[in-house]
């Protein structure tokens with residue numbers, strides 16, 4: 001007879017991790033340890049709360065410095081940064097963009113905002129990110145290269161870009177994805193929304209793509225309340241990004257001249273002030289996240305039927321949302337685990353519903369997604385607030 005998951009033991013282990021905490025444990029809470037109050041107050045005192053003020057430029061500077069990239073452009077949220085990034089690499093109406101199905105819906109939504117169509121690809125159990133080997137053989141079957149572009153033979157549409165996601169902060173194996181992009185003339189837009197501070201072979205995630213997007217939503221490792229940023233190495237892309245985020249207004253002391261249909265996507269000063277204080281704390285936040293992850297790893301080492309998901313060789317994860325992977329034969333017990341944890345005040349979550357199963361995206365092109373579906377059925381996100389350590 002099959003052994004059941006020892007849910008009581010799992011909950012005991014969780015309680016040991018949170019032994020110093022009183023009250024319910026949420027999945028993620030922001031942590032404010034430094035200058036957050038004084039910087040935000042300064043915005044209020046001086047009246048600089050909106051689209052101008054010193055903190056936005058300072059935030060961009062600090063972010064670029066931290067991730068070791070020349071340009072960062074702050075946006076109203078991560079989805080807006082992704083949307084801009086896709087536009088700037090040339091994604092147009094009625095083209096296709098390769099997107100993992102195991103991601104937050106925002107990745108696919110940004111593609112839709114361009115009038116383009118997400119084409120869903122599978123993930124690997126090793127990284128939780130895009131399976132580049134499987135994708136390479138799939139592209140070999142369904143696509144052809146003509147006129148400098150990659151075309152889907154079945155739909156006739158150009159496959160313009162790929163958006164790998166560093167899932168829950170764990171870096172995708174990015175080098176094979178870059179090779180694929182070179183071989184198939186596909187542009188690389190990194191969704192590093194969750195992975196600020198994570199590295200692949202020592203280099204920050206978000207600095208491998210032609211452009212990348214980061215999110216500063218309230219549940220991300222650094223928050224600006226709501227916010228995002230686009231990262232790039234290319235000065236011309238940076239200039240265009242800034243132009244497009246500020247309604248494509250031409251600089252002038254008083255005239256309203258706009259030379260394109262732009263967006264109101266620039267991060268307000270109030271949010272950037274919070275962000276500057278948060279970025280000052282980032283090394284400490286990363287340190288706490290790592291220690292919390294190591295504690296989970298130790299507690300779950302001896303528990304049968306589950307496996308704490310660890311960073312892979314050559315990578316450094318920010319452990320944004322910690323992942324407990326149930327063994328294949330325990331997937332049906334996942335909901336019971338979530339319910340019982342909730343009853344004792346511990347909030348855990350399943351992975352996202354794979355995007356190809358969501359109503360707006362059910363008819364999109366896709367490859368075999370069996371691994372993404374399998375992973376989605378047995379991932380449990382553990383409480384991951386930096387304050388838990």
Ligand SMILES: *Cc1c(COP(=O)(O)O)cnc(C)c1O
Nearest residue numbers: 077078079104106107193215217
């Ligand atoms: C959070 C997130 C986004 C979107 O960021 P917002 O700032 O919420 O718009 C995009 N992709 C992934 C994978 C995310 O986790």
